[in-house]
Amino acid sequence: MSLPVPSDGQPITIRDGRLVVPDRPVIPFIEGDGTGRDIWRASSRVLSAAVEKAYAGRRSIAWLEVLAGEKAFKATGTWLPDETLEAIRRWHVAIKGPLTTPIGGGIRSLNVTLRQALDLYACVRPVRWFNGVPSPMKEPQRLDIVIFRENTEDVYAGIEWPAGSPEAKKFIEFVKRELGATIRPDSGVGVKPISPFGTKRLMRMALKYAAAHGRTRVTIMHKGNIMKYTEGAFRQWAYDVAKDEFGASTVTEEAVGSGGTPAGASADGKILVNDRIADITFQHLLLRPDEFEVIVTPNLNGDYLSDAAAAQVGGLGLAPGANIGDEAAVFEATHGTAPKYADRDMVNPCAVILSGAMMLEHLGWGEAAARLTAALDRTIGERIATYDLARQMAGARQVGTAAFGDALIERL
Numbered sequence: 001m002s003l004p005v006p007s008d009g010q011p012i013t014i015r016d017g018r019l020v021v022p023d024r025p026v027i028p029f030i031e032g033d034g035t036g037r038d039i040w041r042a043s044s045r046v047l048s049a050a051v052e053k054a055y056a057g058r059r060s061i062a063w064l065e066v067l068a069g070e071k072a073f074k075a076t077g078t079w080l081p082d083e084t085l086e087a088i089r090r091w092h093v094a095i096k097g098p099l100t101t102p103i104g105g106g107i108r109s110l111n112v113t114l115r116q117a118l119d120l121y122a123c124v125r126p127v128r129w130f131n132g133v134p135s136p137m138k139e140p141q142r143l144d145i146v147i148f149r150e151n152t153e154d155v156y157a158g159i160e161w162p163a164g165s166p167e168a169k170k171f172i173e174f175v176k177r178e179l180g181a182t183i184r185p186d187s188g189v190g191v192k193p194i195s196p197f198g199t200k201r202l203m204r205m206a207l208k209y210a211a212a213h214g215r216t217r218v219t220i221m222h223k224g225n226i227m228k229y230t231e232g233a234f235r236q237w238a239y240d241v242a243k244d245e246f247g248a249s250t251v252t253e254e255a256v257g258s259g260g261t262p263a264g265a266s267a268d269g270k271i272l273v274n275d276r277i278a279d280i281t282f283q284h285l286l287l288r289p290d291e292f293e294v295i296v297t298p299n300l301n302g303d304y305l306s307d308a309a310a311a312q313v314g315g316l317g318l319a320p321g322a323n324i325g326d327e328a329a330v331f332e333a334t335h336g337t338a339p340k341y342a343d344r345d346m347v348n349p350c351a352v353i354l355s356g357a358m359m360l361e362h363l364g365w366g367e368a369a370a371r372l373t374a375a376l377d378r379t380i381g382e383r384i385a386t387y388d389l390a391r392q393m394a395g396a397r398q399v400g401t402a403a404f405g406d407a408l409i410e411r412l
Contacts, residue, residue: 003087009062012092012363014327019092021363026062028087032097033069034337035347040097042405043352046372049409050360054368064091068110069099080110085117088328095331095359097352098338111323112158114330115151120323121198122205123149123299125306125334126358131381133314134392140313143289146215147309148206149302151323153198154230156299160190194230194298199237205324206296207246210271218242218250220275221297221305234298235275242273278305285309306334317347317388320354322362329362331355345400348386350376353408375411379404 010022031040044063051059066084073079088094099110114120125147129140137143161167163186172183183189203220210218220239224232242250253274276284278301284291285305289312297305310319316335323330333351341347353372360369380389383396384407390398399407 003064003066003083005064006062009064011090014092017326019363021365023059024062025093025363026064026091027359028064028066028084028091028094030066030068030084030094030096030099031071032333032337032352033071033100034098034339034342036069036097036099036333036337037343038345038347038401039333039349039352042349042401043097043356046349046353046405046408046412047356047360050357050368050372050375050412051365053412054365054371059365059368066094068096068114080113080117085114088114088118088330092327093329093331093359093362095352095356096333098333098336100337100339111332112156115323116158118323118325118328118330119152120325120328120330121150121152122202122322122324123147123151123302123306124209124322124324124358125149125302125309126320126354127306127309127313129313130318131377132383132393133318133380134389135313137286137312143285143309143312145285145289145292145309146209146213146294147302147306148202148209148294148296149306150194150198150202150234150297150299152299153193153195154299155190155192156303157191157193159193161188163188192227192230194234196233196237196240199234200241201326203238203241203296204245206294207242207250207271207273210294211249215271215293217272217274217291217293219281219292219295220273221278221281221295221301222275223278223301225277231278231298231301238296239273239275246271281305282308286312310334314389316351317386318350318354320351320358322355322358324362329359331359331362345402346387347401348388349401349405371412372408375408378411379407 009026010024012025013020031037048061051061066087067075068080068084072081101109128144168189171189172185175181175183206218220235222231222235224235249270250273251270310316319334321332321334332355335351357369357372383393384399385396386404387398390396
């Protein structure tokens with residue numbers, strides 16, 4: 001597979017751990033399966049227009065299509081070509097639409113494979129409400145969080161064997177013989193690895209993000225009261241980073257509370273670091289959402305929490321995401337492919353567009369990102385929406401995917 005690199009595009013480089021971004025960077029994109037085609041056509045126009053208007057033509061994006069999913073399988077016979085991974089490594093930043101997960105064997109998940117192959121260890125999911133979006137909550141505007149989910153470990157590491165398999169039987173026998181633990185012999189089994197290395201680098205990224213974006217509270221979410229040596233250790237390792245590496249700019253809830261300040265409030269302009277058990281976090285996110293700003297969590301908990309939080313403010317159609325590592329970042333829609341709506345110019349492109357805004361901010365192009373989110377707020381606030389939102393909004397003007405993109409561009 002030969003990738004036709006734009007002749008006028010320039011490479012992004014990394015110097016001292018920071019991106020060096022030219023005025024016309026090459027950005028690989030994966031169109032996506034199903035509705036991805038409609039979504040990408042609208043989203044790419046909006047993203048390009050936001051950059052054009054923010055910088056009066058001085059900056060632009062050189063889009064480079066790379067293949068994954070059904071389109072890749074039809075063209076190359078493989079779901080995720082090596083050339084695609086190499087392109088993302090080379091250009092450092094990419095964006096993608098939703099991808100089909102093959103059924104009946106083969107690759108476990110294209111999204112998980114991308115994360116593991118590129119060591120994209122942080123899944124970053126901002127969740128906030130946009131003016132006018134239908135919500136089951138009375139005060140959805142109180143929820144404004146960013147979730148940092150560990151992306152490479154936990155049960156999602158994929159170390160598991162089916163019930164009755166030779167591997168499962170061998171594992172069960174070993175655990176009983178060598179460790180004295182009993183597992184039912186007909187069980188499927190999996191391993192839940194959580195390491196100080198994986199935990200600490202995630203916490204570092206979350207604390208740096210909080211400092212750079214004026215967030216005053218970082219909450220470690222875990223189930224360490226039960227899983228003491230995995231999630232309990234995750235909690236402790238995260239606290240260790242805050243104390244040992246960011247001690248001058250952080251304070252723990254325990255320390256603040258002991259001084260008479262109400263628990264949950266920051267002190268002296270420092271970032272407050274606290275922790276909450278996973279199940280109570282779900283409850284508090286519903287009842288007291290404004291107590292959370294940045295949440296750091298292991299992989300599985302973060303998956304649950306991200307989608308549950310998105311449901312509070314309009315659903316996955318408005319849920320952007322990013323998978324970020326030290327050498328590469330892939331920005332993505334978090335919803336599925338919805339193939340029955342493919343090529344019908346109906347679907348909501350907001351998740352990819354908002355992921356694009358995250359990408360622009362990652363590039364250091366904050367002005368373009370701010371224009372984009374403000375335009376989206378105005379457009380939906382004026383009750384212009386695709387069918388999924390319009391059908392829930394009184395007096396809404398329902399438009400197709402392309403027309404919604406046009407409306408955003410008019411309001412940039």
